[in-house]
Each structure stands twice: as C-alpha cells, then as structure tokens.
Amino acid sequence: xxxxxxxxxxxxxxxxxxxxxxxxxxxxxxxxxxxxxxxxxxxxxxxxxxxxxxxxxxxxxxxxxxxxxxxxxxxxxxxxxxxxxxxxxxxxxxxxxxxxxxxxxxxxxxxxxxxxxxxxxxxxxxxxxxxxxxxxxxxxxxxxxxxxxxxxxxxxxxxxxxxxxxxxxxxxxxxxxxxxxxxxxxxxxxxxxxxxxxxxxxxxxxxxxxxxxxxxxxxxxxxxxxxxxxxxxxxxxxxxxxxxxxxxxxxxxxxxxxxxxxxxxxxxxxxxxxxxxxxxxxxxxxxxxxxxxxxxxxxxxxxxxxxxxxxxxxxxxxxxxxxxxxxxxxxxxxxxxxxxxxxxxxxxxxxxxxxxxxxxxxxxxxxxxxxxxxxxxxxxxxxxxxxxxxxxxxxxxxxxxxxx
Amino acid sequence: xxxxxxxxxxxxxxxxxxxxxxxxxxxxxxxxxxxxxxxxxxxxxxxxxxxxxxxxxxxxxxxxxxxxxxxxxxxxxxxxxxxxxxxxxxxxxxxxxxxxxxxxxxxxxxxxxxxxxxxxxxxxxxxxxxxxxxxxxxxxxxxxxxxxxxxxxxxxxxxxxxxxxxxxxxxxxxxxxxxxxxxxxxxxxxxxxxxxxxxxxxxxxxxxxxxxxxxxxxxxxxxxxxxxxxxxxxxxxxxxxxxxxxxxxxxxxxxxxxxxxxxxxxxxxxxxxxxxxxxxxxxxxxxxxxxxxxxxxxxxxxxxxxxxxxxxxxxxxxxxxxxxxxxxxxxxxxxxxxxxxxxxxxxxxxxxxxxxxxxxxxxxxxxxxxxxxxxxxxxxxxxxxxxxxxxxxxxxxxxxxxxx
Numbered sequence: 107x108x109x110x111x112x113x114x115x116x117x118x119x120x121x122x123x124x125x126x127x128x129x130x131x132x133x134x135x136x137x138x139x140x141x142x143x144x145x146x147x148x149x150x151x152x153x154x155x156x157x158x159x160x161x162x163x164x165x166x167x168x169x170x171x172x173x174x175x176x177x178x179x180x181x182x183x184x185x186x187x188x189x190x191x192x193x194x195x196x197x198x199x200x201x202x203x204x205x206x207x208x209x210x211x212x213x214x215x216x217x218x219x220x221x222x223x224x225x226x227x228x229x230x231x232x233x234x235x236x237x238x239x240x241x242x243x244x245x246x247x248x249x250x251x252x253x254x255x256x257x258x259x260x261x262x263x264x265x266x267x268x269x270x271x272x273x274x275x276x277x278x279x280x281x282x283x284x285x286x287x288x289x290x291x292x293x294x295x296x297x298x299x300x301x302x303x304x305x306x307x308x309x310x311x312x313x314x315x316x317x318x319x320x321x322x323x324x325x326x327x328x329x330x331x332x333x334x335x336x337x338x339x340x341x342x343x344x345x346x347x348x349x350x351x352x353x354x355x356x357x358x359x360x361x362x363x364x365x366x367x368x369x370x371x372x373x374x375x376x377x378x379x380x381x382x383x384x385x386x387x388x389x390x391x392x393x394x395x396x397x398x399x400x401x402x403x404x405x406x407x408x409x410x411x412x413x414x415x416x417x418x419x420x421x422x423x424x425x426x427x428x429x430x431x432x433x434x435x436x437x438x439x440x441x442x443x444x445x446x447x448x449x450x451x452x453x454x455x456x457x458x459x460x461x462x463x464x465x466x467x468x469x470x471x472x473x474x475x476x477x478x479x480x481x482x483x484x485x486x487x488x489x490x491x492x493x494x495x496x497x498x499x500x501x502x503x504x505x506x507x508x509x510x
Numbered sequence: 511x512x513x514x515x516x517x518x519x520x521x522x523x524x525x526x527x528x529x530x531x532x533x534x535x536x537x538x539x540x541x542x543x544x545x546x547x548x549x550x551x552x553x554x555x556x557x558x559x560x561x562x563x564x565x566x567x568x569x570x571x572x573x574x575x576x577x578x579x580x581x582x583x584x585x586x587x588x589x590x591x592x593x594x595x596x597x598x599x600x601x602x603x604x605x606x607x608x609x610x611x612x613x614x615x616x617x618x619x620x621x622x623x624x625x626x627x628x629x630x631x632x633x634x635x636x637x638x639x640x641x642x643x644x645x646x647x648x649x650x651x652x653x654x655x656x657x658x659x660x661x662x663x664x665x666x667x668x669x670x671x672x673x674x675x676x677x678x679x680x681x682x683x684x685x686x687x688x689x690x691x692x693x694x695x696x697x698x699x700x701x702x703x704x705x706x707x708x709x710x711x712x713x714x715x716x717x718x719x720x721x722x723x724x725x726x727x728x729x730x731x732x733x734x735x736x737x738x739x740x741x742x743x744x745x746x747x748x749x750x751x752x753x754x755x756x757x758x759x760x761x762x763x764x765x766x767x768x769x770x771x772x773x774x775x776x777x778x779x780x781x782x783x784x785x786x787x788x789x790x791x792x793x794x795x796x797x798x799x800x801x802x803x804x805x806x807x808x809x810x811x812x813x814x815x816x817x818x819x820x821x822x823x824x825x826x827x828x829x830x831x832x833x834x835x836x837x838x839x840x841x842x843x844x845x846x847x848x849x850x851x852x853x854x855x856x857x858x859x860x861x862x863x864x865x866x867x868x869x870x871x872x873x874x875x876x877x878x879x880x881x882x883x884x885x886x887x888x889x890x891x892x893x894x895x896x897x898x899x900x901x902x903x904x905x906x907x908x909x910x911x912x913x914x
Contacts, residue, residue, distance in 0.1 A: 378818075415822075418820055487826060
C-alpha cells in the first residue's frame with residue numbers, strides 16, 4: 107500500500123467516524139457485508155478530503171458528481187443521517203453564504219432566478235398539473251397529488267375566509283395556480299407578485315387562456331414594493347426566501363397593505379428552534395434560504411399588532427408531497443439527464459430525497475399561520491369550515507368510565 | 511369658589527383630558543348632558559388626585575370604593591377607554607410589582623392563595639356547575655355556559671388525541687373538572703397539580719364522590735415539582751401565573767415529563783405583542799400575573815425541540831365566557847355584597863367587565879397551543895376530528911367565475 111493508499115485508508119476511517127453506524131467503503135473493495143443495509147460507496151478517493159473538510163457540502167457535491175453513491179434506499183439513509191447528533195459545524199461557510207446571498211432587492215432577484223427560472227418544462231416533469239411547488243394538503247393519506255394541491259389551495263382560501271369581490275394580494279405566486287384558484291372559486295380580485303420572470307410569463311399566459319386576466323394581475327416585482335389596500339394578504343412558500351433580517355420590513359409591508367382590518371396567511375418551511383439552513387442546499391439549490399422558528403416568524407407579525415388566529419403544522423403533508431415529487435422525478439430521470447446532464451439530475455434527486463428525510467425526521471416543519479389586524483371583526487367563531495367531511499376519519503375511542 | 515373647589519375644577523379638567531371623549535363630572539353638578547352616553551361621575555373629589563397620579567389604579571380603586579361611578583354600560587365604557595391610545599405609563603409601579611410579586615415557589619403560593627382560595631362558595635355563585643374558571647368554547651354562539659365548558663374540555667382532549675389507559679399530567683387543575691372529564695370520557699389516568707389548598711380539597715372530594723379517585727390523583731404541589739413520565743401534558747389557564755422569567759424552567763419540566771415522544775397543550779391568556787399586565791389587576795385581583803405574546807411563549811417550547819402542531823386563538827370565546835360570568839355575577843350581586851362587602855363586589859364587577867372589554871377590543875388574546883416532542887409519531891393527519899358537526903355553519907359563498 108502506497109502513501110496515497112494509506113492516506114485514503116485514514117481518511118476512510120475518519121469518514122466512517124463521521125458517518126456513524128453507516129458503513130463507508132471504497133468501490134472495488136469487495137461487496138457490502140450486509141447488502142440490505144444502506145452503505146456509502148466511495149468511487150473516487152479524492153472526494154474523501156472534501157468530505158472531511160465539510161461533510162455536508164462534500165457529501166452533496168460528491169454525490170452529485172457520482173464520486174459517492176448510496177447503496178440501499180437513499181431517503182432512509184438520509185433519515186438515519188439526520189437522526190445522528192451533528193458532528194460538525196459549518197459556521198464559517200454558513201456566515202459567508204449569509205453575506206454573499208443576502209436578500210437585498212437585487213440579491214433576492216439573483217437568488218430566485220437561480221432556482222425558479224430553471225425552465226418551466228423541467229418542473230412540469232414532476233410537479234402536479236397546476237405546477238404548485240409548495241406543500242400540498244392530504245385530506246386522506248391516499249389522495250392524489252393533484253387533489254392534494256387543490257385541497258391545499260381551498261384550505262388557504264378557507265383559512266382567510268375569502269368572500270366574493272374582496273381584494274387579495276399574493277406575495278410570491280409561483281406559476282400562479284393559487285391566485286387563479288382564488289379568483290375562479292372564491293370570486294376575489296388578486297394582485298400576485300413574483301420576481302421570477304419565467305414564472306410570471308407562464309402565469310399571465312395561463313390567466314389569459316382561462317379568461318381570468320381581468321380578475322388576476324400578475325406583477326413582476328418584489329413584494330416589498332407592493333402598494334395599495336387589500337382585504338387579505340397571502341404568501342405561500344415565500345418567507346423562506348426573504349431572510350430573517352427582512353422580517354420587520356416585511357411586516358410593515360403587510361400592515362401597509364391590509365391595515366388593522368384585514369387578515370392574512372403565511373405558509374412557510376420552519377424549524378422547531380432557530381438554526382441555519384443546510385449549507386449544501388444554500389450553495390446548490392436555494393441561495394439565500396432560511397427557515398425560521400415560530401418565534402422568529404413572530405417578528406413579522408408582533409411589531410404590527412397583528413393577532414395570530416390559527417397555526418397549523420403540515421410537516422407530515424410535506425413529506426408526502428415530496429414523496430410524490432421524487433417518484434415522478436425518478437420516472438422522468440432519463441429526460442432530466444438528457445436535458446440538464448447527470449450532475450444536475452443527481453443533485454436534484456439528493457435535494458428531493460433529503461427534503462423528504464428532513465420532514466420525516468422533524469429537522470424541517472411546515473407552518474401555516476393565519477393572522478388579522480386588531481380591528482378585524484369578520485372572522486368565524488370556529489374553524490369547522492376548514493373541513494369538508496372528506497377527511498380521513500380519526501379513530502376516537504370515547505370511553506365512559508363506570509361510576510362506582 | 512374656595513381654593514379646594516378651584517383645585518377640584520383644575521383636577522377635573524385634567525381628568526377630562528385623560529378620559530378623552532368620555533365626559534367626567536362631579537356628582538351634584540347637574541344631570542348628564544347626553545344621558546345615553548357613558549360618563550364618569552366623581553362622587554368624592556379627593557379621588558381626583560389619585561386618578562391623576564396613576565389613572566389605572568386610581569380609577570380601579572376609586573370605582574371599587576364607590577368614589578367614582580360610570581353612567582351607562584360599564585363594559586362599553588371600558589371598551590372605549592381601551593381603544594384610546596395609552597396616555598400614561600405605570601412603569602415604576604409595574605416594575606415594583608414585578609419584584610414584590612415574583613413567582614418563586616413561595617411567591618407563587620402567596621399569589622395563588624390571594625385569588626383562588628377566596629372560597630369555593632364565592633365562585634359557585636357565578637361559574638358553571640363544574641366550576642371551570644377558564645375560557646369556554648362555543649361551538650355555536652348561543653350555546654349555554656355549561657355546554658361551552660364541556661365543549662372546551664372535549665376540545666382540549668381531542669387536541670391531544672387522548673387514548674384509553676394513557677397517562678396525563680395536568681399543571682394547574684383548578685377545581686378538577688378537566689382532570690375528571692379526561693378520566694371519565696377518555697379513559698386516561700391523570701395526575702393533577704395545583705397549589706391552591708381550597709381547590710385541591712374540593713377536587714379530591716368530587717373525585718371520591720364520582721368514583722374516580724383511582725384514576726385521578728390531585729396533588730397539592732407546584733407543577734415545577736412534577737416527576738415521572740406521562741404520555742401527555744396539559745395546562746389550562748396556568749401559564750399566566752408563572753411569569754415569563756420561569757418559561758425556560760417550565761419547558762424543562764414539560765420535557766422531563768413527556769420526553770421526545772409525548773405531546774401537550776398550553777391554554778393561556780396572551781397578547782399580540784409583549785406588554786406588562788394591568789397594574790390594577792395585579793394589585794387587586796391577580797398578583798404576579800403576566801400574559802405573554804406567542805413569541806414569548808415560544809421560550810417554553812423551542813429550547814426543548816418541541817414542535818408546535820396547532821395554535822388557535824379563542825379571544826372571541828373568552829369575551830363570551832366572561833359575559834356569562836358577569837351576568838351571573840350581577841344576579842348574585844346582593845349575595846356577594848352581603849358576604850364580602852360592597853368594595854369587594856364593585857372590584858370584581860370592574861374586573862369582569864374590564865376583562866370582557868379587553869377581549870372584545872383585542873388587548874387580550876386566548877391561545878391554545880398544541881405541541882409534541884420531535885419523535886412523536888401518533889398524531890392524526892388532519893384536525894378534522896376537532897369538529898363534531900354541531901358547530902355554527904359558516905356561510906361560504908363558493909363562487910365559480912364564468913370562464914369567458
């Protein structure tokens with residue numbers, strides 16, 4: 107064994123320490139001892155150094171480049187990894203990303219462009235028909251993805267009790283599905299903001315095709331530039347892209363928009379407690395992303411004297427949504443490889459699989475927060491209207507204790 | 511007009527400034543100009559000095575002593591007062607109360623004794639039959655108080671999806687209604703903590719009478735001394751008495767009790783944003799009380815890696831509950847005067863009326879927060895099980911936009 111071989115072996119031993127109970131082996135060093143158990147296979151020993159320098163980025167990039175493979179189910183492997191206590195800190199690189207990816211008006215454009223302007227055709231391969239790229243809502247566990255996305259849009263509309271002819275502003279509207287759904291099924295007028303050019307073009311085209319252009323206006327601008335008064339404010343999957351430093355300003359924008367009489371909903375990926383977003387995800391997938399704890403998110407609402415009316419954690423629903431996405435993605439895997447190359451395809455597979463694992467394990471949460479201005483008086487007495495009767499029945503064994 | 515008369519007139523003018531658009535007049539200075547409009551009548555000019563020194567305490571004590579009266583509806587008058595921007599600050603007296611009423615283990619006993627050991631017979635005059643002294647839940651606006659308190663107890667049990675033979679700990683159990691309800695209707699075993707001797711005696715007696723002593727144990731101790739493992743943790747109307755300095759420790763107690771696999775519910779009076787509790791209420795009614803904003807309340811849960819699953823704001827329900835209480839209190843007013851004297855009776859009338867006003871205006875909120883440890887996997891997919899079909903139907907005008 108030469109020096110480089112010995113070095114590889116030491117690095118391998120160290121990598122094994124980091125990986126915990128998951129075996130790490132060099133490709134060609136014989137077959138797995140327990141073939142059913144997930145294992146990390148290193149195809150190119152040069153990746154070991156990057157892995158040790160920064161395990162998260164080293165693993166993410168090594169996997170994307172095909173230098174590392176995972177034998178067995180990728181999601182289960184990642185779930186297991188996320189359950190281990192963190193063995194390293196990426197504080198320096200994390201702070202550096204905070205700085206270079208800061209969500210100024212210009213920074214946000216750059217960050218959003220990186221992800222959402224990839225091409226609608228790519229997302230069409232694995233999203234639902236309406237191209238909703240946020241957590242769905244499964245009234246029953248076996249609902250289809252299309253039905254679950256429609257159920258989510260209805261849930262959002264019911265949570266802010268929309269009534270015909272009211273006005274709604276949407277901050278971060280994706281490909282426009284929710285804005286169009288609100289206008290069509292709840293009779294409201296919508297102004298929907300997005301800084302992704304590709305998405306706005308798509309949404310405008312769809313509004314025109316469906317005869318809703320007079321009721322839904324798609325505006326290519328940062329939601330911080332919203333002006334005018336509205337009855338309700340809705341933002342689904344946008345807070346994650348804002349960065350916690352901008353929450354106070356964002357709260358002011360909302361208050362300027364709906365005043366003390368309006369109401370609103372924020373739907374966002376969150377955390378149980380404050381911690382930095384995955385460094386690899388920020389480098390390769392979502393520049394500038396940050397998932398706040400509820401305590402942090404309150405910095406949007408409390409300084410404006412907004413009342414929190416309702417919060418629901420849809421973490422299990424996001425795991426399910428992502429399972430659908432990954433399954434469709436795998437079905438279109440060859441098409442992705444042909445258009446974007448194998449590195450991109452593996453990178454996105456890892457991102458989707460890792461997100462499933464994080465929502466299953468609880469590293470990520472999904473919060474829907476309903477709030478209202480202090481003078482908003484129209485809200486219903488109970489939230490029973492959120493449910494249609496189509497939900498999975500919960501087995502409740504009501505139990506009467508025999509009184510002696 | 512003598513010197514003291516001139517002084518009274520200047521003080522009156524100043525009091526008028528503080529009172530905003532509500533007329534203030536000295537008794538005997540002729541009838542009200544607009545008899546329907548609420549007005550402050552000062553029977554004893556000596557109270558004006560106290561009123562100017564500290565309007566909140568001066569008004570509360572002056573009203574209790576009969577030196578001040580309110581013409582017209584007391585609740586509407588207070589609602590109007592609460593809508594005015596605050597014209598004074600009681601910072602010094604507020605800090606002083608923080609200090610002398612601190613919720614150490616001993617301080618809490620003293621504070622709780624002041625309010626809850628008054629005598630069960632007093633509370634029986636105006637609470638529901640089961641003596642539930644927390645916000646009720648009205649599935650329909652016209653539900654009776656007895657039904658609304660039972661509905662609240664069922665709502666709490668459903669929110670933490672209790673199953674037969676599970677174990678529950680309750681922190682701050684009042685006269686024991688919820689603990690007994692959980693045991694009888696959901697088949698669980700309960701340990702219920704309270705530091706009010708009078709309430710614990712009452713609850714034990716009721717458990718014995720109803721044959722539930724083997725399933726519900728009432729313990730006269732501070733909930734911070736809880737030991738043992740339980741499936742669920744429930745606390746209704748206790749966090750307000752803990753003081754925000756003790757939240758971290760309280761969170762540790764909960765985590766020690768239910769670990770990473772259990773779940774729990776906190777029901778408490780809260781705020782839209784952090785502010786001190788009414789100085790008069792703390793001096794005369796609830797020593798040591800503090801109503802946190804959601805952001806502050808997160809200090810209980812986030813450091814323990816608990817996931818917030820569900821939050822509901824029941825502010826409108828507390829206004830309704832208090833309306834029932836005040837109405838029953840007024841019916842028993844003579845009995846209260848005879849037993850406790852007129853000062854006590856007026857003080858409690860003002861406290862109940864002021865609480866209605868605060869919940870109507872939004873100075874106070876009522877939060878129910880459901881949370882779970884990060885390894886809790888038993889939770890239902892949706893919250894549709896919270897609703898029984900007995901709720902008020904919400905008029906939803908679903909609206910299909912004609913596609914052109």
